[in-house]
Amino acid sequence: MRSWREKGLTYAVVVPFAIVLAFPFYFALVTMFKTNLDLANVEHSPYTYNDLRAGSTGTSGTTRRRSTSASCSRTRTTRRGSSTR
Amino acid sequence: MEARAARWKPAGGRWRHALESRRVLALLLIAPAVVFMALVVGVPFLWAIYLSFTDAVGGSLTGNWVGFDNFTSAVRDDNFRRAVRNTLIFTLASQAIVLVGAAVLSNFLVKDFRGKWFVRFLVVLPWATPVVLSTIGWLWLLDSLYSVVNWTLARLHLDHALVWFLGAVHLEEGAQVPLQWLGRPNLALVAITLVHAWRILPFAVVIFIAGRASIPNEVEDASKIDGATGIKKLWYVDIPLQLPIALVAVLFGIVFTAVDFAVVYILTRGGPFNSTQVLPTWAYFVGIDGGSLGAGAAISLFLFPLLVVVTVGMLFFARRAQVT
Numbered sequence: 001m002r003s004w005r006e007k008g009l010t011y012a013v014v015v016p017f018a019i020v021l022a023f024p025f026y027f028a029l030v031t032m033f034k035t036n037l038d039l040a041n042v043e044h045s046p047y048t049y050n051d052l053r054a055g056s057t058g059t060s061g062t063t064r065r066r067s068t069s070a071s072c073s074r075t076r077t078t079r080r081g082s083s084t085r
Numbered sequence: 086m087e088a089r090a091a092r093w094k095p096a097g098g099r100w101r102h103a104l105e106s107r108r109v110l111a112l113l114l115i116a117p118a119v120v121f122m123a124l125v126v127g128v129p130f131l132w133a134i135y136l137s138f139t140d141a142v143g144g145s146l147t148g149n150w151v152g153f154d155n156f157t158s159a160v161r162d163d164n165f166r167r168a169v170r171n172t173l174i175f176t177l178a179s180q181a182i183v184l185v186g187a188a189v190l191s192n193f194l195v196k197d198f199r200g201k202w203f204v205r206f207l208v209v210l211p212w213a214t215p216v217v218l219s220t221i222g223w224l225w226l227l228d229s230l231y232s233v234v235n236w237t238l239a240r241l242h243l244d245h246a247l248v249w250f251l252g253a254v255h256l257e258e259g260a261q262v263p264l265q266w267l268g269r270p271n272l273a274l275v276a277i278t279l280v281h282a283w284r285i286l287p288f289a290v291v292i293f294i295a296g297r298a299s300i301p302n303e304v305e306d307a308s309k310i311d312g313a314t315g316i317k318k319l320w321y322v323d324i325p326l327q328l329p330i331a332l333v334a335v336l337f338g339i340v341f342t343a344v345d346f347a348v349v350y351i352l353t354r355g356g357p358f359n360s361t362q363v364l365p366t367w368a369y370f371v372g373i374d375g376g377s378l379g380a381g382a383a384i385s386l387f388l389f390p391l392l393v394v395v396t397v398g399m400l401f402f403a404r405r406a407q408v409t
Binding site: 006007009010013014015017020021022024025028029039040042043045 | 210214223228
């Protein structure tokens with residue numbers, strides 16, 4: 001490795017490839033621990049685990065900011081989910 | 086039995102001589118593989134050829150001879166033509182992506198950097214996982230309502246821009262904001278192509294890295310002494326040396342993509358409106374789901390000429406790659 005610039009270029013190419021190629025597996029790993037309710041809520045971040053027990057407004061940043069719309073959409077999704085299954 | 090054992094001498098016996106001879110022993114050792122391949126590949130293949138000339142239906146393995154009717158009616162079918170077109174699109178488009186991606190990525194993965202083994206591990210994952218499992222993952226990632234891709238695009242405020250772009254390049258006109266990746270004909274083509282490319286890329290990268298390693302260091306040193314740098318080195322040294330092995334990777338990729346059933350079947354079931362059917366899924370839907378065994382066999386046999394050409398090319402280039 002000749003210089004830090006070359007090293008930086010290597011990381012700039014290799015890291016995006018690795019993220020794209022491995023992302024479905026990361027997603028599968030995170031989803032493994034989620035509840036169905038968490039998955040079915042489109043306001044929740046799909047990238048992280050959202051703890052539903054922490055409070056009625058959820059814990060992800062976007063849900064906290066718009067708690068009313070989030071809880072509305074959650075009840076909607078829940079009802080739809082239970083009616084189809 | 087005991088008497089025979091007593092008479093047995095190390096150098097004696099007709100069979101021992103037979104086993105010593107190269108011709109007999111070689112045949113004997115290769116026979117299990119040949120018999121196995123004949124039973125597992127040869128018999129079903131010949132049976133498929135026979136079925137394609139009959140009007141056999143599901144539940145029976147025989148039928149009345151109908152000549153080339155199955156082939157002619159398959160060719161006249163619009164769905165079949167679309168399946169042929171899609172097979173070619175998926176194969177060529179995904180292999181183009183794979184070729185460029187693997188060339189770039191393998192170039193950087195041979196360098197030394199911290200965490201190289203971990204990056205290599207992440208890169209190889211898609212190839213190491215059964216295609217069915219990873220495709221089910223993609224099914225969720227591209228879901229109509231819970232799509233992670235759409236979620237991310239919406240959070241980055243890129244969703245409307247992407248819809249506008251798709252309309253502007255006439256790829257998918259009239260699309261709406263939660264993009265239906267698997268529910269619109271052209272978007273589904275794009276999605277399936279990308280999943281194929283995602284799956285084959287690690288395989289091509291591994292082969293490219295192996296090919297790079299097989300080039301002796303002396304060539305590198307000699308080109309350095311001769312003052313070859315940058316584009317000229319790439320064009321006159323790197324590409325000619327790596328071309329045979331790259332072709333092997335691409336030909337393997339073509340075979341893996343062209344005969345693949347799982348990706349299309351899991352992601353779209355050939356839909357919407359049979360717009361993403363490929364030859365394997367179309368043969369399955371006609372022959373197994375629809376029960377027209379003869380017609381399905383005829384459809385699947387249309388893959389054969391393509392695969393013969395690719396296989397001959399593969400063997401040819403594999404031999405050349407070994408020599409250099």
